[in-house]
Amino acid sequence: MSGNIALLEQAIAGARAENRAALVAYLPAGFPTVDGGIAAITAAFEGGADVVEVGLPHSDPVLDGPVIQTADDIALKNGVRIADVLRTVREAHAATGKPVLVMTYWNPVDRYGAERFAADLAEAGGAGCILPDLPVEESEAWRKAAEQHGLATVFVVAPSSRDERLAKITAAGSGFVYAASLMGVTGTRVSVGAQAADLVRRTRATTELPVCVGLGVSNAEQAAEVAGFADGVIVGSAFVKRLLDHGDSLDEGLAAVRELAADLAQGVRKR
Amino acid sequence: MSEKPEFFLPDPDGVVPSPEGYFGAFGGKFIPEALVAAVDEVAAEYEKAKADPAFAAELNDLMVNYTGRPSALTEVPRFAESAGGARVFLKREDLNHTGSHKINNVLGQALLTKRMGKTRVIAETGAGQHGVATATACALFGLECTIYMGEVDTERQALNVARMRMLGAEVVAVTSGSRTLKDAINEAFRDWVANVDRTHYLFGTVAGPHPFPALVRDFHRVIGVEARRQLLERTGRLPDVAVACVGGGSNAMGLFHAFLPDQDVRLVGCEPAGHGVETGEHAATLTAGEPGILHGSRSYVLQDDEGQITEPYSISAGLDYPGVGPEHSFLKDSGRAEYRAVTDDAAMQALRLLSRTEGIIPAIESAHALAGALEIGRELGPEGLVLVNLSGRGDKDMDTAARYFGLYDDGAAEGAAATSTGAGAGDGQ
Numbered sequence: 001m002s003g004n005i006a007l008l009e010q011a012i013a014g015a016r017a018e019n020r021a022a023l024v025a026y027l028p029a030g031f032p033t034v035d036g037g038i039a040a041i042t043a044a045f046e047g048g049a050d051v052v053e054v055g056l057p058h059s060d061p062v063l064d065g066p067v068i069q070t071a072d073d074i075a076l077k078n079g080v081r082i083a084d085v086l087r088t089v090r091e092a093h094a095a096t097g098k099p100v101l102v103m104t105y106w107n108p109v110d111r112y113g114a115e116r117f118a119a120d121l122a123e124a125g126g127a128g129c130i131l132p133d134l135p136v137e138e139s140e141a142w143r144k145a146a147e148q149h150g151l152a153t154v155f156v157v158a159p160s161s162r163d164e165r166l167a168k169i170t171a172a173g174s175g176f177v178y179a180a181s182l183m184g185v186t187g188t189r190v191s192v193g194a195q196a197a198d199l200v201r202r203t204r205a206t207t208e209l210p211v212c213v214g215l216g217v218s219n220a221e222q223a224a225e226v227a228g229f230a231d232g233v234i235v236g237s238a239f240v241k242r243l244l245d246h247g248d249s250l251d252e253g254l255a256a257v258r259e260l261a262a263d264l265a266q267g268v269r270k271r
Numbered sequence: 272m273s274e275k276p277e278f279f280l281p282d283p284d285g286v287v288p289s290p291e292g293y294f295g296a297f298g299g300k301f302i303p304e305a306l307v308a309a310v311d312e313v314a315a316e317y318e319k320a321k322a323d324p325a326f327a328a329e330l331n332d333l334m335v336n337y338t339g340r341p342s343a344l345t346e347v348p349r350f351a352e353s354a355g356g357a358r359v360f361l362k363r364e365d366l367n368h369t370g371s372h373k374i375n376n377v378l379g380q381a382l383l384t385k386r387m388g389k390t391r392v393i394a395e396t397g398a399g400q401h402g403v404a405t406a407t408a409c410a411l412f413g414l415e416c417t418i419y420m421g422e423v424d425t426e427r428q429a430l431n432v433a434r435m436r437m438l439g440a441e442v443v444a445v446t447s448g449s450r451t452l453k454d455a456i457n458e459a460f461r462d463w464v465a466n467v468d469r470t471h472y473l474f475g476t477v478a479g480p481h482p483f484p485a486l487v488r489d490f491h492r493v494i495g496v497e498a499r500r501q502l503l504e505r506t507g508r509l510p511d512v513a514v515a516c517v518g519g520g521s522n523a524m525g526l527f528h529a530f531l532p533d534q535d536v537r538l539v540g541c542e543p544a545g546h547g548v549e550t551g552e553h554a555a556t557l558t559a560g561e562p563g564i565l566h567g568s569r570s571y572v573l574q575d576d577e578g579q580i581t582e583p584y585s586i587s588a589g590l591d592y593p594g595v596g597p598e599h600s601f602l603k604d605s606g607r608a609e610y611r612a613v614t615d616d617a618a619m620q621a622l623r624l625l626s627r628t629e630g631i632i633p634a635i636e637s638a639h640a641l642a643g644a645l646e647i648g649r650e651l652g653p654e655g656l657v658l659v660n661l662s663g664r665g666d667k668d669m670d671t672a673a674r675y676f677g678l679y680d681d682g683a684a685e686g687a688a689a690t691s692t693g694a695g696a697g698d699g700q
Binding site: 058059060061062063065069073076081082106107108109110111112132133134135137138155156157158159160161162165169180183184185 | 291299300301302303304305306307308309447448453457460461464465466467468563564565566572574576577578579580581
């Protein structure tokens with residue numbers, strides 16, 4: 001069975017056709033529980049997300065700030081497994097028909113087997129993978145497997161990426177390019193880095209792929225600002241924080257996720 | 272002793288990683304894009320420095336006049352009585368300024384930091400020895416300094432926390448994960464990603480992304496180069512076995528590297544078995560781990576079947592790490608080096624034995640190598656010649672040791688009991 005890279009491409013192209021940016025939400029699998037995580041993703045889609053990235057919780061999330069670290073810890077303490085991540089992808093996609101990606105550190109995929117992971121992710125209806133600590137130089141085996149199984153490989157670029165590296169990275173990627181708005185780990189920020197617009201401009205000079213911006217975006221104003229220069233707006237920690245803030249009641253947490261997604265969906269339409 | 276010792280001799284004859292940073296199947300550069308430019312800058316600056324005689328001259332001057340190199344080589348015959356009568360020599364890295372081998376690498380990287388025009392240094396530390404050495408170099412060169420240390424380790428190595436603060440460093444107690452060395456490294460990476468423009472991550476062991484495994488090893492090569500020469504001068508021959516403790520593996524690579532071409536010299540790394548490898552409470556990565564990716568390179572890692580890193584345990588904060596340098600993984604798989612695991616108890620008995628027979632209190636880390644040397648000496652017998660890297664001194668560990676042996680006043684009875692059994696302590700495994 002082939003993965004849903006085309007669905008991902010259509011979702012971002014569809015947003016562009018509506019003269020707006022796409023809204024990409026991030027939520028970790030297994031948090032607060034596996035079923036709760038699936039419900040949260042569904043809520044994000046219901047609120048207006050176009051794409052969801054499902055986080056594969058990791059023991060050592062070196063690129064994540066305290067919010068996602070906390071969620072990963074809870075998911076792992078609850079015993080989340082890769083099979084649960086794949087079930088999350090399968091059910092969230094089946095319930096909504098929308099594109100679902102996985103975002104994961106490389107070691108779990110390396111251990112599971114790149115080919116096996118690509119095959120299983122495609123079979124679950126996944127659209128692709130974001131591997132933030134797998135540099136393009138080490139990515140060949142994965143990309144081959146991903147391509148064979150109809151999955152996108154989304155690479156991250158950073159403000160520190162020089163132009164020649166941007167060209168190399170975007171040439172290897174598919175689906176979209178994830179532009180980190182600033183130098184730092186995940187987490188909400190008061191303002192989105194001024195470096196983001198410049199990075200998007202430099203990235204676009206190397207590729208036809210859509211460029212989505214993540215890191216630090218937490219509200220509709222910031223989403224509108226980013227939508228002014230990017231093809232998509234990626235929001236993670238702000239969603240996870242809603243669920244953490246409503247730790248006593250999943251229903252309230254889900255309502256807050258839906259509300260935030262709706263807010264951000266307004267934002268990406270105000271470019 | 273040669274008249275004009277060259278302390279910085281980067282890799283004239285040993286194993287060189289591939290341009291991509293691989294030692295065989297191990298190493299590489301598994302880092303986020305945000306750090307690629309910074310890591311490449313370190314690699315480029317190091318290549319320039321290696322070719323610059325002024326860099327070697329400045330580092331050599333520091334090693335002689337600041338660190339106090341060459342470090343002594345001490346024969347320990349009373350200790351060796353418990354090692355099957357083999358001759359045992361200790362390479363005395365504990366006598367370096369700041370009390371461990373860590374200063375060798377730190378001074379080299381501090382000079383690189385200056386060359387790169389960076390004004391701030393961050394580092395991780397487990398036992399606090401790398402943190403103290405880094406804080407020392409930052410004081411010496413006027414660099415801003417932040418040290419990340421797991422909260423468990425700030426408690427068990429409180430003396431070193433005070434030393435770092437005395438030297439002007441900020442010490443951040445890390446409360447995530449297992450609150451030990453692994454988590455300190457995670458937090459240092461998070462800092463580096465956010466502040467990379469003006470910050471150098473002064474990595475403390477032979478792990479991490481390329482070029483750190485080779486770069487840190489090169490700055491520590493002096494240990495083996497000196498020891499090899501000193502032992503030849505003293506005994507007229509090379510050791511049968513060179514022994515060192517292995518956490519990340521920097522002091523071991525520093526000792527082993529000069530002996531790599533000497534095929535008759537066995538290289539033995541002693542990993543922390545904690546409460547015993549079979550209990551699961553250990554940090555014996557090469558003994559019990561499997562290849563995976565942690566902190567930027569492929570190497571042996573303690574992990575579960577889905578690639579989650581498992582929490583390590585050792586009484587020694589400096590060895591309490593679920594990863595290991597990629598060159599060690601290469602040496603293990605190639606068979607050039609052997610690795611064995613030493614329990615907390617065996618290490619503590621060796622610590623006390625060396626203290627009471629030779630008047631040298633070793634660090635708990637180094638005591639793992641001493642316990643290994645006792646085993647190896649017995650295997651070799653009286654003809655054997657064993658070289659041990661005594662990588663650090665034990666002052667920082669006195670609280671742990673006093674509790675372990677009951678040396679505080681309210682435990683005076685236990686302390687006395689310990690005294691009466693001290694002579695045979697080396698057998699306690």
